[in-house]
Amino acid sequence: MKELLMGNEAVAMGALAAGVQVVAGYPGTPSSEVLETIAKRNPGHVYVEWSVNEKAGAEVAAGAAYAGARSLVTMKQMGLNVASDPVMCVNYIGVKGGMVIYVCDDPGPISSQTEQDTRSFARYAHIPCFDCDSPEQAFQAVQDAFAFSEEHETPVILRSTTRVCHACADIDVPEIRNPEPPEGFVKDTSRWVIFPKLAYQAKLKVAGREPALAAEFSEYKGNTIEGNGPVGIACGGISYSYVKEAIRGHEDSFTVMKIATPYPFPTDLARQFMLGADKIICFEELDPYIEDALIYEYGNLSLDIDNFIEGKRTGTVRLGGELSAVEVGSVIEKVTGIGTSISYDEPEAAEDAPELPVRPPVLCAGCPHRGAFYAVKKAVGKRPAIYGGDIGCYTLGNAAPLDMVDTCLCMGAGITMAQGLDHAMREQEDKPTCFAFVGDSTFFASGITGIVNAVYNQSDMILCVLDNSTTAMTGHQPHPGMGVTMMGEKVEPVDIAKVLEGIGVRSIRTVDPQNLEESMKAVSETMEEEGVRAIIFKSPCVALVGPGEPLRVDPDKCVGCMMCINEIGCTALIPDSSSLTEKGRPKAMIDKALCAGCGLCAQVCPADAIVK
Amino acid sequence: MSENEVKSCLLCGVGGQGTVLASRIIAAAAMAKGLHARTAETIGMAQRGGSVVSHVRIGETIASPMIPWGRADVIIGFEPGEAAANIKYLREGGVLILSSRQVKPVTAALGQSGYEGEECLKWLADKGGSCVVIDPDKIIEACGSPKVLNVAMAGALAATGAMGLSISDMEEALRIRMKPKLLEMNMKALRMGAECVTER
Numbered sequence: 001m002k003e004l005l006m007g008n009e010a011v012a013m014g015a016l017a018a019g020v021q022v023v024a025g026y027p028g029t030p031s032s033e034v035l036e037t038i039a040k041r042n043p044g045h046v047y048v049e050w051s052v053n054e055k056a057g058a059e060v061a062a063g064a065a066y067a068g069a070r071s072l073v074t075m076k077q078m079g080l081n082v083a084s085d086p087v088m089c090v091n092y093i094g095v096k097g098g099m100v101i102y103v104c105d106d107p108g109p110i111s112s113q114t115e116q117d118t119r120s121f122a123r124y125a126h127i128p129c130f131d132c133d134s135p136e137q138a139f140q141a142v143q144d145a146f147a148f149s150e151e152h153e154t155p156v157i158l159r160s161t162t163r164v165c166h167a168c169a170d171i172d173v174p175e176i177r178n179p180e181p182p183e184g185f186v187k188d189t190s191r192w193v194i195f196p197k198l199a200y201q202a203k204l205k206v207a208g209r210e211p212a213l214a215a216e217f218s219e220y221k222g223n224t225i226e227g228n229g230p231v232g233i234a235c236g237g238i239s240y241s242y243v244k245e246a247i248r249g250h251e252d253s254f255t256v257m258k259i260a261t262p263y264p265f266p267t268d269l270a271r272q273f274m275l276g277a278d279k280i281i282c283f284e285e286l287d288p289y290i291e292d293a294l295i296y297e298y299g300n301l302s303l304d305i306d307n308f309i310e311g312k313r314t315g316t317v318r319l320g321g322e323l324s325a326v327e328v329g330s331v332i333e334k335v336t337g338i339g340t341s342i343s344y345d346e347p348e349a350a351e352d353a354p355e356l357p358v359r360p361p362v363l364c365a366g367c368p369h370r371g372a373f374y375a376v377k378k379a380v381g382k383r384p385a386i387y388g389g390d391i392g393c394y395t396l397g398n399a400a401p402l403d404m405v406d407t408c409l410c411m412g413a414g415i416t417m418a419q420g421l422d423h424a425m426r427e428q429e430d431k432p433t434c435f436a437f438v439g440d441s442t443f444f445a446s447g448i449t450g451i452v453n454a455v456y457n458q459s460d461m462i463l464c465v466l467d468n469s470t471t472a473m474t475g476h477q478p479h480p481g482m483g484v485t486m487m488g489e490k491v492e493p494v495d496i497a498k499v500l501e502g503i504g505v506r507s508i509r510t511v512d513p514q515n516l517e518e519s520m521k522a523v524s525e526t527m528e529e530e531g532v533r534a535i536i537f538k539s540p541c542v543a544l545v546g547p548g549e550p551l552r553v554d555p556d557k558c559v560g561c562m563m564c565i566n567e568i569g570c571t572a573l574i575p576d577s578s579s580l581t582e583k584g585r586p587k588a589m590i591d592k593a594l595c596a597g598c599g600l601c602a603q604v605c606p607a608d609a610i611v612k
Numbered sequence: 613m614s615e616n617e618v619k620s621c622l623l624c625g626v627g628g629q630g631t632v633l634a635s636r637i638i639a640a641a642a643m644a645k646g647l648h649a650r651t652a653e654t655i656g657m658a659q660r661g662g663s664v665v666s667h668v669r670i671g672e673t674i675a676s677p678m679i680p681w682g683r684a685d686v687i688i689g690f691e692p693g694e695a696a697a698n699i700k701y702l703r704e705g706g707v708l709i710l711s712s713r714q715v716k717p718v719t720a721a722l723g724q725s726g727y728e729g730e731e732c733l734k735w736l737a738d739k740g741g742s743c744v745v746i747d748p749d750k751i752i753e754a755c756g757s758p759k760v761l762n763v764a765m766a767g768a769l770a771a772t773g774a775m776g777l778s779i780s781d782m783e784e785a786l787r788i789r790m791k792p793k794l795l796e797m798n799m800k801a802l803r804m805g806a807e808c809v810t811e812r
Contacts, residue, residue: 002643004636004639004640004643004649004651029655030655110654134677163652163677163678166652166653166654166655167650167651167652167653167677168635168636168639168649168650168651168652168653168677169648169649169650169677170639170643170648170649238676241675241676241677242675242676242678244675244676245675245676245680248675324678324680325675325676325678325680326680326681329680342680342683346681346700347681347682347700352735353696353735354696354728354731354732354734354735355725355726355727355728355731356693356696356697356727356732357663357691357693357694357697357715357716357717357719357720357725357727358717358719358720358724358725358727359626359661359662359663359694359717359719360662360717360719361627361660361661361662362660362661362662362718363660363661364628364660364661393660396660399718400718400719400722400724401722565721565722566722569718569721569722570718571661571717571718573721574716574720574721575721591715591716593758594715
């Protein structure tokens, strides 16, 4: 039956069709929907878990593959950095059941810290890599990746990018059956235990197999050469769709090579492509990966054509950011003079255009994080302090007027960076208090080791755990603190306060961030103490519990001071230019459709004008 | 629809307004007619009160899920300012379907930027071949839920005929995508959205 499937859903259905048995991962945009879809469409015998982080997920998947099961681990590109320890090693060891590592890159980036390219990671790690260019191709690629992994006893990376992960297409989905149970783990220390001697032999194997696998990939049906025009276009991933759109109606002028298996690079196919071209332009997002592979082969072919290969290395294509059909078309016209029907120049903004809304992402109306940030800000007052942020919804605490994120690096870094800041500035007069804000899911993913480090190494810092009982930013996935697994089982929740206590944190306070007075008192008291201290701000995510009854501004009481708006920056609060005070100042107004009734603004208002 | 023809619709608004579901409904309506459909959506961080855009393309030979500038047959603006920000996507003579209700960003409330939805609506009026303005408050009140705006916009889209999809195509899509208990309310919203076009 035909279904409208998102790229990530297509990968999930393809994995199920391939008989995947164990699936692990950690949420991260744009990768999260794969695991969720497998859990939802589970025919019954597939084990699915949200792991505590990507390293754990990759190791769970590797263990399952050692036992002969087909396993899948999912993550975004930042997560591959966390998982790289097991991923780099499992390639040397190899697998028995097929193991696919699904990694989503984020050109732009749209919701990430870096524009790293997993194709380059695959080459560095000597792990065969398949690439996705559309949901329907991804559906097939994941099945091919499992077969390839099992045949060659190697883990395989399946790479995708945001515009494929989150694009939808209509796909024929086959009936999904339960897979056969795996053979099980067979003991063999010469195979499964990594030692330097074995690692040396493994290095010879994984590097030495490259030419044979490249030859196999040259025959792979996903790698294609279309047309026989004089201008060669090399592309892969979503860029292929932009190229197709840009050259529509002018196909005779071009030969298009699509690379669906970036590593090992299909050399024979690339040679055939280059020998037929007068000129080559490379279109790809992130690294000039295909371009570099072609330049390398160009050297091997000893061709002597001026300006033969153009792309990122020649400054023809931008080094960073997303591509588009418009950009591809405009580059082609600039290089070859062949125009297409797409308008290349961004239409100029009309002179009479009105002022447009500036809309950075912000904390939701009613978000408990707003109360936590505001309480710390007010309690600290004018005293020096540094606020370490982290990865999650609470990164949005950086927005005005809260302005409560001074640093943000990677998952868990806020906690450990606070320690570095503390140690570096210890002798400083008027040393700032170092705060670290971390969410509950991030606490489990990569916060705990940092706190052990702080206690062990005698740091002086205040940990603020913003516990909203979910992994909110990526779409509300469960985590160890919630008492429920991805398989739907009820389990004993891991208690954050008890974890801190067990580590040796002596000062732990748990407060409700929607209660401003209580929260500020906790912060003030904590600041009087020394060493590693923790405050757990506990209140569920408003998007999960749903909005409460909205509040309203009593216009008879509102004095137009704008404190509610200027202090907490809630999206539901706006100045009402149609309702003025005697001095002509606009009064505040609450947007009923947005207000969640959390009551933080009512606690801030000096005139008690915000009421039920 | 001829073999090579691709129809494109851009949906834009603010995170939380239901643009993603609207794009899925339009795609489902096209699929129910036996056409291919592609969509591309903003998911993740930007959904928290940020600007969001969905691309929907239907037809036989769709290359890219993303609509190039000047190629959208329709822009559905869930918020006037967001529609104005994306006007460069509209083809000459394309159709605009707009919700009149503005959503003020925090930056405007704080006085860091100015923005008046009313001005954007006025400016947009002659920017397409035709422009339909929907008052969402009326429909939301009649249907009893703020969540029906997206379906009402899809109803208006069907009534314009700009994507080659009819009301009954949309009804079929609702039957596929909606939970049964929400179906009746959404069918009403669909019809009310369509009536905004015929009433003009």
